[in-house]
Amino acid sequence: MSVVNIRESDFRILIVDDVQANIQVIGNILLTQKYNITFANNGEDAIKTAEKVHLDLILLDVMMPGINGYETCRRLKESEKAKDVPVIFMTALSEVTDKLEGFRAGAVDYITKPFESEEVLARVRTQLTINKLRQDLELRVKELEKSNKLIRRIFGTYLSDEIVNSILETPDLVTPGGESRVITILCADLRGFSVISDSLAPASVLDIINKFFAAMTDVIRKYNGTIDELMGDAILALFGAPLPSEDHADSALKCAVEMQILMNDVNRELHEAGLPMLRVGIGIHSGEVIVGNIGSQKRMKYGVVGRNANLAFRIESYTVGGQVLISEDTYNLLSCKAMIKNSFKVNPKGVKKPVRLYDVSGIEGSGVIPGGFDSAAFKAPAEKTSVEYIILDEKSADQNPVKTELLKYSEDGIIIPYTDSVKMFDNLKMHFLLSGETDTGDIYGKVTMVNPDEGITVVFTSESSGVIKRII
Known part of the structure; x- marks a missing residue:
């Protein structure tokens, strides 16, 4: 038992006995230790006192007129205010059956008559100590519940219930500082x-x-x-942190595919509200990063740092709306069967070697990303239409627009004549020059194919339906 320092004067004890001499004897013993004493001569008065006065312990005689000590104890335990107050029976009865009856009624101990001072004080002090420990424990439990509730409210938005429960139940699984770990990072960004x-x-x-x-x-x-992170119109999600997970790559890809599928429901809701529809591009990469608490004493958050974290952002930048691109590192970790449209190599900024990416259309037996870019949907415009564009890069402010011809169009993008000045994955700012109109306003797109014979394919990354209707 833990050592608890108790000050006798802080405790109030109720003595219940119909014999005044017994009350006087036990009262004098307790007063030598400066306990606060309250008296009652029968069970009914004891119950009334317990309802009105805060008590720390009750010394209860068994044999009393009216309701006896056993019944009094049972009724005290039914009282919301007195149910947690420990009861010690005072009795001359020594049979085991009598003691068992008292324990069944809710008593915690017995003091036998005639009273021995040392025994009385020892048993009283023991029960007061136990009750004080119980109260302290209940207080700590309430504080812990309050703390856990706060943790759930703060982290429940960002973590699944399973992860939050695991952190609360097994906090040692989460390293307080930083650690190096292989995880999968998902970056999703709204296009346009x-x-x-x-x-x-x-x-x-x-x-x-x-x-x-x-x-x-x-x-x-x-x-x-x-x-x-929730960054403006982008989401950064981690799989395999803060709790380790063997299937972090599978979880990230399944999540990405379902996110793309769910965009149909999101867009249906937006359309019904008269709002523009959205398209999201998702990039996924797996690798070793440092995860842990990042920041200062005044502002700290759980996060991830390292070149592999940066690469996830780079991969996402190559996507167009409705697309999921994964790195070769993620692909090699998959146990689920990813449906791959095609793969290609890119040279992300700050990365020494080319990175192979896989364009995922779904997962076998799990889900298929709806829509997507359809090259067969392209058709020639009804009348000659011109397009002006600039390449969005660090030099775009100094560029003069390049005027070219619109070869083909679809709801998802356009094809313009080949030029070696436009490269794969260039981001273009465009506007169409239609007959009778100055221009159609700015439209944004990403180059997804460069073919000297077939031209340059640009997939829209911003809302374009109004322009396409005018071309038609």
Whole structure:
């Protein structure tokens, strides 16, 4: 038992006995230690006193007129205020059956008559100590429950219930500082949202982004992902941290495919609300990173750092709306069967060697990403249409627009004549020159194919339906 320092004057003890001499004897013993004493001559008065006065211990005679000590004890234990107050029976009865009857009624100990001072004080002090320990434990449990509730409220938005429960039940699984670990990182970004947000009221912008985040957060939590960042119109999620997971690559890919599938529901809701529809690009990479608490004493968060974390962002930058690109490192860790459209190598900025990416269309037996880019849907415009574009890079502010011809178009993109100045994955800012109109406003796209014979394919990354209707 833990050592508890108790001060006798802090405790109030109720003595219940119909014999005044017994009350006087036991009372004098307790007063020598400066306990606060309250008296009652029968069970009914004892119950009334317990309802009105805070008590720390009750010394209860067994044989009393009216209701006896056993019945009094049972009724005290039914009282919301007195149920936790320990009861010690005072009795001359020495049979085992009598003592068992008292314990069944709710008593915690016995003091036999005639009273021995040392025994009385020892038993009283023991029960007061035990009760004090119980109260301290209950207080700590309440504080822990309050703390856990706060943890659930703070982290429950970003972590699945399973992860939060594991952290609370087994906190040693989470390293307090940083550690090196192989995880999978998912980066999702809304395509063309900056353009959309410029044309809408702030309230509508927040409504759109919150609908997107709400839907995507549920999916990430479903696959035990950790939302590390919500950045404007982008999400960074970790799989395999803070809790280790052997199938982190599978979980990330399944999550990404379901996110793309769920975008149909998000867009249906946006359309019904009269808001623009969205498309999201998702990049996934697996590798060794440093995960842990990042920041200062005043502001700290759980996060990830390292070149592999940066590479996940780079991979996402190559995506177009409705696309999931995964690195070869992620592909090699998969146990699920990914459906691959094609693979290609890229040279991300800051990475020494080319990186092979896989364009995922779904997972066998799990789900297929709806829609997607369809090259067969392209057709020639009804009349000659010109396109002006600039390449968005660090030099774009100094560029003059390049005018070219629109060869083919679809709802997803356009094909323009080949030129060696436009490279794969270039981001273009374009506008169409239609007859009778100056231009159609800016439209953004990403180059996804460069073929000297067939031309340059540009997939739209911003809302384009209004322009396409005018071309038709």
